[in-house]
Amino acid sequence: MPRIVDHEARRRELTEALWRVVSRDGVEAVSVRAVAAEAGCSPGALRHYFPEQRDLIASAMSLVGERTTARIEALSPSGSTLDQVLAYCEQIIPMDDERRFEAEVWFGFISKARHDPELQELTNGVHRDLRGFVSDLVRAMGLDQDETGRLHALIDGLSLHLLLYPGQVTPQEVREHLRSHLSALLEDDS
Amino acid sequence: MPRIVDHEARRRELTEALWRVVSRDGVEAVSVRAVAAEAGCSPGALRHYFPEQRDLIASAMSLVGERTTARIEALSPSGSTLDQVLAYCEQIIPMDDERRFEAEVWFGFISKARHDPELQELTNGVHRDLRGFVSDLVRAMGLDQDETGRLHALIDGLSLHLLLYPGQVTPQEVREHLRSHLSALLEDDS
């Protein structure tokens, strides 16, 4: 065994194993043993990196935030203002499997986080960050900041519907709703 | 022991005990034993009315739907069209503690329901009903049905934010967002 291991990378691996468990068997199936098995190591090894289960979950939720912001920052949208804002918004909506896994993890653990001060602080932070991001979009559209709360709620509502009722709501519909909403906002402004 | 007990009422009592556990200790704390203790009876007695835990959870989620629709049907709003529609919408948003408990139970169990066909059918049904309700409102406002999905998502997004981030979002803000949204829809129509 190598004495020195890239701690950060190992934690990432293990966190992604947790993701796989969640997306395959749901949040209920997450346990120290299940995640360790998925990662192909012993529970003891996992606990070497995450002493408590809470740490694992916190890491998983943080990763959602990190990946979302990374995707946003990597984006260099073109086209009309509407198209650009639309492209940004879609990065936080589960339009494909990748974003669906993120949403699954997020919404899955969020009720666990509600009664855990430490996790709650984390989710509050991510929520604040996202609101700041939406706020920037609203500003970029030259709109009043009153619109931030409404747009943010619309985005999260659409996300929720897409995740929970994929049979009743499709990505195309979501894109249309978002487009018409932004369109109305922009023409209202001019 | 009386031989005949009002089955329906007893189930209601036990379901409400589950609600209390959820609102006090969170969804994670729900177990046959915990709910029985909260209801002041033995786990065996509980299992007499709910043979499996799934039945209990299904009953709790159904109760959310029932209470919401009951509240809606009991409503006889007055004032402008906008005020009336607003009053209806607020019945499915956790503006006070009563509706907050409902939302807590609903969002708490919904990720459990995602990997359980029987529960999923239930949640799909409630979602469909709510969409039908929103659709009626949209029709009452004389709007195109395209608005249904957007309004429904906005309502659920606002609900989610109100439930999860009570420190960052207030009922007053939610009411304002909803009002301005409906207002824009109505004036756009004329």
Added chain:
DNA sequence: TAGATTACAACACAGTTGTGCTACAAAAAA
């Protein structure tokens, strides 16, 4: 009154949970 039915309690059982502790092997440091 005799018997069937029902509400409830209590226990048993096997499985799973998070976490603490010990042991050991590999690699770095001395």
Added chain:
DNA sequence: TTTTTTGTAGCACAACTGTGTTGTAATCTA
């Protein structure tokens, strides 16, 4: 070389889980 550190495995433990089974007292039916 010897010693120390570090990653990993494995076991132990107590608590808790859902659910099956059995017992019992109270009430209704005949």
